[in-house]
Amino acid sequence: MNIKCIKKGNWIILSENRNIIYGISIILIIIFHYFEDVLNSPNGINKEIHNIAVIYNVLFGSIGVEVFLFLSGIGLYFSLEKGRDVLKFYSKRIKRIIIPYVIIGLVYWGCVDIWINGTDLGDVCYDFLFISLFTEGKQLFWYVAFIITAYAIYPIIYSMIKRYGEKSILILSVIGILIQFIPRLLFKDVYINAEIYFTRFLIFFIGAYCGQKVFEKKNIEFADYILIIGGAIQFILYMFIHYLHILPICDRFFELIGERVIKCFWGISMTFILVIVTTKIIPKIVQKFFEYIGKITYELFLTHVAIRDYMKIINYQTSNLVNYIFCIGISFVLAIVIHEINKKIFSLTSGRTCN
Numbered sequence: 001m002n003i004k005c006i007k008k009g010n011w012i013i014l015s016e017n018r019n020i021i022y023g024i025s026i027i028l029i030i031i032f033h034y035f036e037d038v039l040n041s042p043n044g045i046n047k048e049i050h051n052i053a054v055i056y057n058v059l060f061g062s063i064g065v066e067v068f069l070f071l072s073g074i075g076l077y078f079s080l081e082k083g084r085d086v087l088k089f090y091s092k093r094i095k096r097i098i099i100p101y102v103i104i105g106l107v108y109w110g111c112v113d114i115w116i117n118g119t120d121l122g123d124v125c126y127d128f129l130f131i132s133l134f135t136e137g138k139q140l141f142w143y144v145a146f147i148i149t150a151y152a153i154y155p156i157i158y159s160m161i162k163r164y165g166e167k168s169i170l171i172l173s174v175i176g177i178l179i180q181f182i183p184r185l186l187f188k189d190v191y192i193n194a195e196i197y198f199t200r201f202l203i204f205f206i207g208a209y210c211g212q213k214v215f216e217k218k219n220i221e222f223a224d225y226i227l228i229i230g231g232a233i234q235f236i237l238y239m240f241i242h243y244l245h246i247l248p249i250c251d252r253f254f255e256l257i258g259e260r261v262i263k264c265f266w267g268i269s270m271t272f273i274l275v276i277v278t279t280k281i282i283p284k285i286v287q288k289f290f291e292y293i294g295k296i297t298y299e300l301f302l303t304h305v306a307i308r309d310y311m312k313i314i315n316y317q318t319s320n321l322v323n324y325i326f327c328i329g330i331s332f333v334l335a336i337v338i339h340e341i342n343k344k345i346f347s348l349t350s351g352r353t354c355n
Contacts, residue, residue, distance in 0.1 A: 009220035011213040013275050015078070018071055019294030020287050021274050025071075026297045027290075028064030030304060031056065034324050037312075041319035058239065065143075066203050066267025067274065068297070072147070073207020074214050080158045081215050093151045099342045100299050101144050104334075108140075108306040116313060137193035140305055146197050150204055157208045169209045176202030180258065199260035203267055228272050231265035238262050299335035299342070307331050 014021075035053035038045050045053075080089060105128050113123040130145040132138040161168045179201045183191040191198060213224075220228070238259075278287060293300065307327050308318050318324045 009225075010217055011210065011220060011224075012217045013279070014071065014074060014210075014271065015214050017275050017278055018075060019291045020278050021067060021071060021271060021290075022294030022297045023290030023292070024274055024278070025064040025067040026293060026300055026304075028060060028067070029062065029301065030328060032060065032062050032064065033304070033308060034318065034321075037308075037317070037319040037324070041317065043317065043319065045319060060270075061263065063263060063267055063270050065200065066263055067271050069200055069204045070207040070210075070267055070271055072150070073204045073209075074211040076151070076154050077158060077161070077208055077211025078215055080155065081211075086155050089155065090151070095346050096342070097144065097147060097151070097298070099345055100302055100338050101141065103338055103341070104299075104302045104306050105141060105144070108310065111310065112313065133197065134190050134194045139194070139196050140309055141302070142194065142197050143301060146200055150201070154208070157205065161209060161212055169206070172205035172209055173202065176205045177261070180260070184258075195260075199258065202261065203264040206264070206268065227265070228269055231267070231269035232273075235262060235266035235269070296335045296339045299339045300331060303334040303338065304328070304331040307334075 035056050038049060038053040039057065079092075080086075083089070106124070109124045109127045113119045113127060114121070117123070126132050127138060130141070133142055133145055157172065160171060164171060180199050183194075183198050278290075282290075304327070307330055308324075311318055311323060311327055316323050318327055
């Protein structure tokens with residue numbers, strides 16, 4: 001880890017700490033899911049836990065997703081910059097994403113659609129291929145649909161960044177906002193069903209743009225600090241205005257642009273906060289733990305959301321802390337197993353390893 005880069009303020013700190021921050025981001029998501037279940041629980045919940053859940057969801061919510069997507073946009077820039085063979089880029093990403101989803105997705109949808117709901121293979125395919133995400137709002141594996149789309153268009157994004165340089169941030173931001181607002185205005189039902197999908201492209205595009213800064217080890221300049229610090233300031237303003245119901249005009253503005261846009265820039269600020277906390281406070285042994293989790297983040301996300309949802313379907317409420325700890329334990333074990341299986345398959349088909 002380059003301490004000088006941290007002191008001088010260099011974008012490379014995001015690359016040097018990427019897996020650690022990935023690991024922390026999935027932990028933040030898992031915590032968010034627990035508090036989400038607490039707040040949605042039909043049963044009585046301890047008042048102190050309920051209050052903690054409210055505070056956590058106001059301050060952080062699903063911010064781990066924004067952090068993860070921001071870093072993903074950066075990481076993919078590295079992949080194309082180091083080797084500009086688009087076919088190899090697609091091949092590696094397909095193996096990395098599809099194999100774990102085939103294992104987890106088919107088992108989950110097979111159990112839920114056929115065993116529990118008594119339907120047929122047609123419904124399994126309908127859900128597995130994400131059609132129900134847009135038509136029925138089945139959002140469980142939305143991230144897989146998102147990242148497949150993101151991978152598919154990334155070479156275009158990369159070319160745009162190389163061609164237009166600094167100007168590309170404006171172009172990508174406009175595209176990210178249009179992807180969010182066009183369905184919201186023209187295809188309301190589809191947008192409502194898949195809001196979680198449409199509203200995450202902006203943070204991913206900004207990450208892709210920042211990928212060039214990270215790869216070229218550029219210093220963090222004044223304009224960059226405005227983005228980083230401004231994200232935190234606008235989120236603090238949003239909390240005061242929205243939750244205290246002051247300045248109705250500003251509250252209406254925040255409502256119009258949507259909470260995801262606000263969380264997008266808060267996510268950028270949070271990424272740098274996590275880097276600072278990681279490098280200055282967290283002990284090395286804990287960093288190693290988060291770094292390992294960062295390598296299995298995708299598999300852990302898939303196993304976690306599948307097991308959590310399945311437990312709720314069979315009435316094992318995950319708002320119960322004991323049940324949720326069990327859910328986390330099983331998720332970790334399965335994620336490690338599936339990650340190792342994927343590494344073996346990747347190695348056999350390409351002669352390389354998959355991290």
